[in-house]
Amino acid sequence: MQDVLVLRIYESGGSRLEKLRAFPVTIGRSVFADVTIASDGMALQQAVIDRLGDSFVVRDGGGGTAIHADGASVASHEFRDNCELMIAGVRIEFLLREPVGAQPWRQANREWALRRVAHTALILVGLYLGICAVSAFKRFGEFWPPERPSEIFTESVAIFAILALVSFFASLLSKLNTRTFSYMRLLCVVTAAAAWFLIFDDIADTLTYNLWNSILRAVFPTALVLCSSLVVLVAILRALFPDWAARRALLTGLMLVASGYGLETLRAHYQFAESDRRAPPVPFGLPLGDPTKGAQSTTELLRRMQQSMNRVQAVQKRVREEIAADETLKGGD
Amino acid sequence: MVRSLLGALTLSFLLAGAGPSSKDALQAGDRSIDDRPDAAKESSGDQAVDRVFELVFQIKTAVSAEASKASYGSGFVVGTDGLLATNFHVVSQALHEPEKYKIFLVDGAQSIEATVVKVNVINDLALIRVARRFPRAVTMAAKMPRPGEKVYALGLPEDLNKSVIEGNFNGVVSEGPYEKVQMSIPLNAGMSGGPTVNQVGEVIGVNVAVLLFAQNLAFAVPRSQLQALLLRQEQSYQKRDGVKPIDGEIERQLNEVQDRLTGALRVASTASLKLPGFTVNAVPPFLKCWRTSDDGVKEKWLETSEECQLGNAAMITEERYGGTFRTRYTVIENKKLNRWQFFNLLESRAVSDSASAYAERFSTPFDCDDADIVNAQGIPLKVQYCLNTFVKMSGLYDVDFVAVTMLPEGRRALVVSGYFSGFSADNAQALVKLYLDGVRAD
Numbered sequence: 001m002q003d004v005l006v007l008r009i010y011e012s013g014g015s016r017l018e019k020l021r022a023f024p025v026t027i028g029r030s031v032f033a034d035v036t037i038a039s040d041g042m043a044l045q046q047a048v049i050d051r052l053g054d055s056f057v058v059r060d061g062g063g064g065t066a067i068h069a070d071g072a073s074v075a076s077h078e079f080r081d082n083c084e085l086m087i088a089g090v091r092i093e094f095l096l097r098e099p100v101g102a103q104p105w106r107q108a109n110r111e112w113a114l115r116r117v118a119h120t121a122l123i124l125v126g127l128y129l130g131i132c133a134v135s136a137f138k139r140f141g142e143f144w145p146p147e148r149p150s151e152i153f154t155e156s157v158a159i160f161a162i163l164a165l166v167s168f169f170a171s172l173l174s175k176l177n178t179r180t181f182s183y184m185r186l187l188c189v190v191t192a193a194a195a196w197f198l199i200f201d202d203i204a205d206t207l208t209y210n211l212w213n214s215i216l217r218a219v220f221p222t223a224l225v226l227c228s229s230l231v232v233l234v235a236i237l238r239a240l241f242p243d244w245a246a247r248r249a250l251l252t253g254l255m256l257v258a259s260g261y262g263l264e265t266l267r268a269h270y271q272f273a274e275s276d277r278r279a280p281p282v283p284f285g286l287p288l289g290d291p292t293k294g295a296q297s298t299t300e301l302l303r304r305m306q307q308s309m310n311r312v313q314a315v316q317k318r319v320r321e322e323i324a325a326d327e328t329l330k331g332g333d
Numbered sequence: 334m335v336r337s338l339l340g341a342l343t344l345s346f347l348l349a350g351a352g353p354s355s356k357d358a359l360q361a362g363d364r365s366i367d368d369r370p371d372a373a374k375e376s377s378g379d380q381a382v383d384r385v386f387e388l389v390f391q392i393k394t395a396v397s398a399e400a401s402k403a404s405y406g407s408g409f410v411v412g413t414d415g416l417l418a419t420n421f422h423v424v425s426q427a428l429h430e431p432e433k434y435k436i437f438l439v440d441g442a443q444s445i446e447a448t449v450v451k452v453n454v455i456n457d458l459a460l461i462r463v464a465r466r467f468p469r470a471v472t473m474a475a476k477m478p479r480p481g482e483k484v485y486a487l488g489l490p491e492d493l494n495k496s497v498i499e500g501n502f503n504g505v506v507s508e509g510p511y512e513k514v515q516m517s518i519p520l521n522a523g524m525s526g527g528p529t530v531n532q533v534g535e536v537i538g539v540n541v542a543v544l545l546f547a548q549n550l551a552f553a554v555p556r557s558q559l560q561a562l563l564l565r566q567e568q569s570y571q572k573r574d575g576v577k578p579i580d581g582e583i584e585r586q587l588n589e590v591q592d593r594l595t596g597a598l599r600v601a602s603t604a605s606l607k608l609p610g611f612t613v614n615a616v617p618p619f620l621k622c623w624r625t626s627d628d629g630v631k632e633k634w635l636e637t638s639e640e641c642q643l644g645n646a647a648m649i650t651e652e653r654y655g656g657t658f659r660t661r662y663t664v665i666e667n668k669k670l671n672r673w674q675f676f677n678l679l680e681s682r683a684v685s686d687s688a689s690a691y692a693e694r695f696s697t698p699f700d701c702d703d704a705d706i707v708n709a710q711g712i713p714l715k716v717q718y719c720l721n722t723f724v725k726m727s728g729l730y731d732v733d734f735v736a737v738t739m740l741p742e743g744r745r746a747l748v749v750s751g752y753f754s755g756f757s758a759d760n761a762q763a764l765v766k767l768y769l770d771g772v773r774a775d
Binding site for chain 2: 295296297298299300301302304305306308309311312313315316319320323
């Protein structure tokens with residue numbers, strides 16, 4: 001009796017292997033299917049593979065008559081040797097033994113994954129350049145012609161490189177598995193978006209003034225929370241909107257809202273800078289937000305200094321007592 | 334950088350007949366050597382210096398009279414009743430750690446225990462007394478020599494033979510409350526506390542320091558400071574008020590000098606100092622200032638610094654000084670950095686050096702804090718300060734602060750830093766406020 005059935009699934013641009021040991025196995029577009037195939041023509045649960053004595057059978061799983069064997073539509077197909085079927089337009093080979101040297105991560109669709117990485121990176125670059133464009137537009141009146149036109153470009157390249165790197169490592173971590181990679185890609189986008197919102201929000205001054213502290217105290221935990229929330233949100237969306245197009249539309253809408261929020265924050269920020277030009281110069285003007293927010297007066301600083309002095313006096317007293325006790329001890333000897 | 338001359342020497346001392354008391358030394362020097370022809374000075378010089386030679390001794394700090402020295406310097410007789418003058422730094426170790434060390438006058442193989450009776454920490458002087466009478470004491474000069482005139486420094490350099498070293502007098506340098514005689518004379522370690530005399534053997538100062546990495550540049554405490562200390566000693570002797578606790582006396586003197594320095598800083602702050610893009614408070618004219626302009630890495634930014642410091646300090650211990658300060662203004666002009674890089678550069682400058690300093694002996698650890706403030710001119714500043722205090726003295730603090738501000742367009746920033754050592758709480762706070770509120774953007 002065959003213990004293993006290996007599926008070679010041909011998707012756009014390459015193929016991947018799925019090793020099956022327990023049956024029945026469902027095939028479909030759903031993330032809850034045992035074998036997920038992200039094809040638009042695929043139903044959520046398109047087909048079921050089951051064991052029938054020494055042979056296997058593939059039958060329709062509720063997605064309609066989409067199983068084709070030798071060019072003919074069938075409701076089910078039994079086989080006891082290697083065979084090839086078209087299920088919802090996707091070519092699948094059923095192999096009774098694992099190909100020699102075959103390893104899933106080597107056989108995976110590298111070109112497809114790289115395209116996804118590039119796609120993600122492009123989305124991020126687009127977002128960033130959009131924000132930069134607004135930035136440049138807002139600075140038009142104040143700094144035209146720009147004294148340092150290369151500045152925005154330099155920052156763009158730096159941020160792009162970082163995000164592309166994150167995206168690349170995410171793809172490696174996912175071993176180019178379609179489902180996992182989708183989540184990782186989403187995490188990258190969400191993390192980047194969250195970072196941007198933070199940059200242009202209240203903690204902007206901390207983020208840019210004390211970057212490492214901010215990463216530890218603000219960006220990292222916030223990104224974690226946001227990413228976790230997004231994973232949950234996506235799962236809910238998948239359940240509520242099984243149709244991929246609807247989910248995509250919703251996600252795009254969310255991204256637009258988020259971008260709008262970022263741009264609005266940016267606009268408000270530059271409005272502050274604009275009004276500030278009429279007032280005495282205010283340091284840390286761009287892009288750190290209002291530097292006077294939460295700032296204290298010099299008198300308040302002196303009050304804190306006095307507290308520090310009180311603290312060192314307490315230390316002084318303790319050290320003196322220790323010295324006195326030490327001398328007493330020596331005297332006792 | 335001034336290096337003290339505390340060191341080790343051996344010396345034999347010849348006892349002679351009765352000589353003038355400390356009061357005599359105080360009043361001596363009525364004859365002005367300047368009125369005498371140079372030929373007369375030359376002819377009498379050698380013999381006169383020989384007479385002072387006998388009045389110079391090694392002063393050592395040790396755990397007992399028989400023990401080897403822990404540190405050493407020189408001293409000379411200023412009163413026939415057993416009074417000697419030396420530097421404060423020669424005896425400070427024993428003063429601060431009396432449970433460990435004592436002070437001794439070394440006379441050949443004999444060590445005679447000495448007691449500190451008066452100190453002047455501001456000018457690094459001390460009077461010590463030994464239970465012994467001397468046949469005579471040194472004579473004070475009535476006037477200082479003319480610049481270029483020969484002078485002689487006496488002492489026991491490097492724990493070797495008692496020596497007489499010839500040099501030239503170059504005038505008196507005043508820096509606020511501090512005064513010192515500038516000389517071209519090759520002083521060595523161990524000569525601290527020895528006398529500097531003119532050509533007729535009259536004391537014009539007390540050897541105290543050399544300038545490191547300089548050529549033959551040395552300093553002495555002016556004889557007027559020694560005379561003032563002798564006068565105080567004479568008065569307290571007449572009043573029979575005994576020896577005041579030294580720690581309290583040091584504290585009083587440090588308080589006095591920091592009050593004078595604070596006053597000078599306040600007066601100076603009424604004037605302005607122009608820097609590129611900023612105006613800040615001026616500093617007292619007696620400070621030594623340097624203005625430098627340096628490029629950052631790969632000429633990505635330009636730093637223009639105005640650094641001023643007081644060249645003197647009141648030594649409390651070898652590790653602890655007071656009554657001094659330094660300030661530094663640095664304008665950083667951004668040339669090629671992007672904003673993030675520029676902010677990170679400023680962030681690295683907004684940290685006080687003391688934040689990572691180890692606690693020294695006789696000091697509490699630094700207590701640091703930071704704050705974002707807006708000064709009286711409406712300029713936001715990111716401030717970090719660190720402060721500590723002396724373990725043995727109350728109410729005197731070292732305060733180290735740094736403040737950073739940047740103009741809105743991110744092209745130019747100012748870093749203000751200051752270090753005030755041995756200042757009272759009120760004065761330290763007032764000075765920090767003075768410096769921060771004095772920052773204005775042009």
